[in-house]
Amino acid sequence: EVQLLESGGGLVQPGGSLRLSCAASGFTFSRYAMSWVRQGPGKGLEWVSSISGSGSSTYYAVSVTGLFTISRDNSKNTLYLQMNSLRAEDTAVYYCAKFNRAGYSSGNYFDYWGQGTLVTVSS
């Protein structure tokens, strides 16, 4: 059974940093691209960042480019999101999501999601 378990969320002041983790199990982690998707309070879903199965390629939404860094440790079956210079508009539930393939291209879709971790940016 595929399981994705996020952790690392919490309350952080504007301008602060936070690192999210996603522990994966139930599938061969290195064979699939992974992503972070967020959902602001009462809002819709927003793709944040993706990384290829090998970790060699990374992709970001315009809104977080230069601020967030996605990475993975295939030996630990774990996905990360380092978030710097956080702003109030980054407040959201952050979901870890598995892509259906290793690469990053059209035809990809999120076939499994974690339960999410809440990040609140406030003073």
Added chain:
Amino acid sequence: QSLLTQPPSASGTPGQRVTISCSGSSSNIGSNTVNWYQQLPGTAPKLLIYSNNQRTSGVPDRFSGSKSGASASLAFSGLQSEDEADYYCAAWDDSLNGVVFGGGTKLTVL
């Protein structure tokens, strides 16, 4: 402002047929496949339909997806109370080189 446009709400009575639309452009739905996600209250999203019209394992056949040009739709034939949820369409966008979502449609079963 989402690149994919969905109605914010939809409703129907049990047993009724309901359709949710999703409108995009040539850079997303017009040239790529559409996927639909269901988000039950207080839970994470779950893949419902992929590649325009393929149901995920375990999804009953009263759910169906279709696509025509730069628009797509999700249909419920025989609405049930447990279908009450938020539904999101999504597609790859060639211009952004990433996934774009619709704003979501809240489905209410009256």
